[in-house]
Amino acid sequence: MNSLSEELLDHIISEAVQPLPDRHSARYADLINVSMVSRKFHRITEPYLYRSIVISEKNNEQFLHTIRCCSGLSQYARELCIKQSCNITHEVLRLAQHLPGLHKLDLDLTSCKTSDLLPVLQLSSVTALCLSSVVARQVDDASPIDWGIANTAIASLEMSFSDPETWWEDCDEIWKFAAVFRNLKSLSIHSDYEGERKHTLNGPVFRCLVHAFRHAFETSLRSFSFKCNDVNHDYIYQSGVAVSGAFDAREILKQSQLESLEIDTMCLHRSSQEGKLRSQELGPSRLPASLRTLYLRHLVATGNLNPTERNLMHSDEAQCLSQLVNLGARRARFPNLEKMTLAISLPPLFEEVASRIVRVQARKVKLQLKLILMSEWDYVSDDTARSWPEYHATRDPRHSFYDPTFVRCA
Incomplete structure (x- = not known):
């Protein structure tokens, strides 16, 4: 060597x-x-x-001493990850002045608020920001905090949320935080998992956050991922629990210039849709025409299936699957779409019907189509590798080595 x-x-x-x-x-x-x-x-x-530096309370002073003594090492650092810290802003600003090539921050906000990051958001070298344990809060009217800054440097933002401080509709701090970013191109949102505790991201949260980042959707945003994890979403929520109809985010989504989108079809539902069939909510008119890559996760509603029905091919759930696969054949509506992934969660009783539907409808699709059939247990898994799976041919009913036991034996 x-x-x-x-x-x-x-x-x-x-x-x-x-x-x-x-x-x-x-x-x-x-x-x-x-x-x-x-x-x-x-x-x-x-x-x-030294490209990726992880700082904790145990090694922060040691690392600072190292780069002061060996200043040549500081030029290599590109990414800085800081674990729980009572004064995370102080830590970032103290270290950033020694790291001229720093462009990504990965911060754990367990012990602080998003408003604490305002000085950090004025670092012109940082172009990517990853925040974990974000808590949505309500702004105190008497607060002296000035949110009147504009960040044009950060193009990529990833956020994972813990439970909000109050109802999402009242958590206006996240709206002020979102307004800071004026040149955001990529936004990724998912949930924090703490042991057995799972923080809920669902349809109502989706609508609130799309409205909060409305400026980004209307201007610079090109990639959006929202990995929700609540099987019920607001589909069965009642009165004050559901987010109001004023937060219907579908028009914002449709008018955006997104090129990459990763969401669950539950996010396309209205906040209230009593008496309407699901298939009426999932049409291509809900998605932006500018898409190049699309990942849709879809849950077949078991409650809408009658096991004694002779032909489930005529059910509304079957119609939903047909519409979703046919998105890839709508070239006039999506002229730039190159790649589409459908991850479909379904009960064992519907596996044979679903396999037949997607195989037949996929023949009309000329772009790169990846089909994934998954079990209901996978859908609710805390492991995102299972609940938001990558493509594998054993999950695709078009292939001869497709394995239906992934669904039937779940």
Whole structure:
């Protein structure tokens, strides 16, 4: 290995560590081991070792001392992750001045509010922000906090939410926070999981957040992912629990210029749709015409299926599946759509019918279509790899090695 050129070794290592090293994974430990092989390997791996920095209360002073003593190391840092901290703003600002190449912040907000981040949002070098344990709150009218800043540097924002402080409709702090971002291109939202506790993201939350980030949807946003995890959404919610009809976000979604979208079809429902069939809510008119890639997760409503019915092919749930697959055949409506993934959760009694429907309808689709049939247990799993699965041919009924036991034996 030592006979190989440094350029070739650098290329090999750079490919092996993509994406940036994560100190929580075995890959980072492997990188440390490689760095100890020889001085040549140490020189090559050093930039990768310091690209992604994880700071905790135990090592923050040690890391600061290291980059002060070895200032050359600071040029390698691209990503800074700070775990729970009582004064996260102070930590970020103190470290950022020593990291000229810093472009991504990954912050745990368990011990602070989004308003605490206002000084951080004025760092011009940061273009990507990842926030975990975000709590939606209501703004105190007497608060002296000035939200009148505009951030045009951050293009990518990822947020995971814990339970809100009050009803989502009353959590206006997230609206003020969203208004800060004036050039957002990518927005990803999902839930925090704390042990056995799962924080709920559903249809009402979807509508509130789309309205909060309305400026982004109407201007710069091109990629949006909302990984909800509530099987009921607001479909069966009553009165004050459901978000009001004023927060129907479908028109904002439709008028956006999104090129990539990842949502559950429950998010396309109205806040109130008594007496309406589900198939009337899932038409292509709800989605932006600018889409290039689309990931739709869909739950077949078991309560709408009658096991004694002779032909479930004529059920409204069957009509929903036909409409969803046919989205890929609507070239006039979606002229730029190149790739579509449908992850369909269904009960065992509907598996055979669903397989037949999607196979037949998929013949009309000319773009890249990935079909995933999943069980109801997968749909409600806390493991997002199961509840929002990646494509595998064993889940696709069009393939000869499709395995129906993923659904039938769940």
